Amino acid sequence: MELLIFGSLTDIIGKNSLVLEAPNNTEQLKKSLLEQYPGLAQAHYFLAINKIMVHDNQPLQEGDVVALMPAFSGG
Amino acid sequence: MILPGFGVAAQEKLGRAKVLIVGMGALGCPALQYLVGAGVGNIGIIDSDLVSESNLHRQLLYGYADIGKPKVAVAAALMRLQNPAIQITTYQTSFERKNALDLLEGYDIVIDATDNFIAKYIINDAAGILNIPMIYGAVTRYQGQLTVFHFPDQNNLKFNYRDLFPVPPADHLMGTCESLGVIGVLPGIIGCLQAAEAIKLITDIGKTLAGRLYTHDFLEATNYEIALSKNSSISMIKKEDFLKPNHTSSEELEEIDIEEINVDQFLALKKNDQIFVLDVRERHEYPPIDFSDALIPMSELSNQIEQLPNKEICVICHQGIRSIYAAQQIQARKSIKAYSLKGGITAYFNKLS
Incomplete structure (x- = not known):
């Protein structure tokens, strides 16, 4: 699966996209990202799977594109 | 045209x-x-x-x-x-x-x-x-x-x-x-x-x-x-609710001083059952802990403050930063004392390991 990283989260992860093996679900994805990038613990962001926003834990499959979208505040 | x-x-x-x-x-x-x-x-x-x-x-x-x-x-x-x-x-x-x-x-x-x-x-x-x-x-x-x-x-x-x-x-x-x-x-x-x-x-x-x-x-x-x-x-x-004076703005929240307690003080208060321990980490954060009385993620806290018990509260999070903000919200909305665990769960495990 592919991970797209937006806004200030690119500072924490260091890239704007990543290719990784799909975990079973979004909770597992968040958990493994947090292990690698502890700075995410305090970030406000939501997930979108294949361009659709998700709120609860959702299954993931190879081929999915997951976006991590933080809050944008400037103007 | x-x-x-x-x-x-x-x-x-x-x-x-x-x-x-x-x-x-x-x-x-x-x-x-x-x-x-x-x-x-x-x-x-x-x-x-x-x-x-x-x-x-x-x-x-x-x-x-x-x-x-x-x-x-x-x-x-x-x-x-x-x-x-x-x-x-x-x-x-x-x-x-x-x-x-x-x-x-x-x-x-x-x-x-x-x-x-x-x-x-x-x-x-x-x-x-x-x-x-x-x-x-x-x-x-x-x-x-x-x-x-x-x-x-x-x-x-x-x-x-x-x-x-x-x-x-x-x-x-x-x-x-x-x-x-x-x-x-x-x-x-x-x-x-x-x-x-x-x-x-x-x-x-x-x-x-x-x-x-x-x-x-x-x-x-x-x-x-x-x-x-x-x-x-x-x-x-x-x-x-929008107009209620107790719907405190972030600027007003900043003014609220929160007492930060260290791990020893925390353990003492907890031993005497003086405090309700509230974990405000998101559900995906770990490690899970067994010494909190409730987990209400920061993202859901504002809707659930009224349901907290009328007892002194100590808020904890990963590193003790979000917990200050959460304690300010709690103290603004409920007339109870809210502490923040300084250094958060990181400090707790450092002390105990």
């Missing part, structure tokens, strides 16, 4: 429309220019700031000679030269909870051209109460985004900012363009798109961005669109 689908009727709708722009910065300047150009009849502009030199690269209604003058006055004077037929109302004030409903009332559309989270949540809540479509826009470094809130999408669903982010981030995570930096043309692009959305809403042509979060990347020259979905854990704030 006649644009197909955009005739006299559309122009008349624009002439009768009332649009409020909150923020006369890098988003507000271009939005205002294009609404004036389009012939929107009544435009309100709000900003408490004076023009400063650091604004000039991206807020193109202002020049060197304007430094120190109120932004709304400079912008209105220029726009009246551009089109004297347009009624421009200026409000040199900040948009706050206490004046939000009065300022918004009577406008058809509000454009969120602000640069901070506090204002965005106030506009969102006030526009929701008054059922006024809100054109949200924001930028961060090389990316900008917008959507339309409080207006039905093609499935007749109305979204609001809290569907995306239920509560404001803690203060230390808030950045503005002044502090984070932005390339000037980017808010120009987003502000123009906000004006475009306003024109579509007014004239009822085309398809708006309601239900779609549209993000533009300056460096890559790409756009990314996310279909929004309703967040079932949140509900729109009611007018009574």
Whole structure:
């Protein structure tokens, strides 16, 4: 699966996209990202799977594109 | 020159429309220019700031000679030269909870051209109460985004900012363009798109961005669109609650001093059963702990404060930063003492290992 990283989260992860093996679900994805990038613990962001926003834990499959979208505040 | 689908009727709708722009910065300047150009009849502009030199690269209604003058006055004077037929109302004030409903009332559309989270949540809540479509826009470094809130999408669903982010981030995570930096043309692009959305809403042509979060990347020259979905854990704030004095603003929250306790003090209070231990980490965070009485993630806390017991509380999180903010919210809403565990769970495990 592919991970797209937006806004200030690119500072924490260091890239704007990543290719990784799909975990079973979004909770597992968040958990493994947090292990690698502890700075995410305090970030406000939501997930979108294949361009659709998700709120609860959702299954993931190879081929999915997951976006991590933080809050944008400037103007 | 006649644009197909955009005739006299559309122009008349624009002439009768009332649009409020909150923020006369890098988003507000271009939005205002294009609404004036389009012939929107009544435009309100709000900003408490004076023009400063650091604004000039991206807020193109202002020049060197304007430094120190109120932004709304400079912008209105220029726009009246551009089109004297347009009624421009200026409000040199900040948009706050206490004046939000009065300022918004009577406008058809509000454009969120602000640069901070506090204002965005106030506009969102006030526009929701008054059922006024809100054109949200924001930028961060090389990316900008917008959507339309409080207006039905093609499935007749109305979204609001809290569907995306239920509560404001803690203060230390808030950045503005002044502090984070932005390339000037980017808010120009987003502000123009906000004006475009306003024109579509007014004239009822085309398809708006309601239900779609549209993000533009300056460096890559790409756009990314996310279909929004309703967040079932949140509900729109009611007018009574919005106006309640105990609905504390973030500025007021900052004033509340929270006593930070160290791990020894924490263990002593806990041993005597003096405190209710509240973990405010998100559900995905670990390690799970067995010494808390409840887990209410920070993102859900504001809806659940009333349900907390009437007992002294110690809030804990990963590193002891969010917990201060949570304790401030709790102390503001409930008359109970709220502590924060200094250094958070990290300090706790360091001490005990």
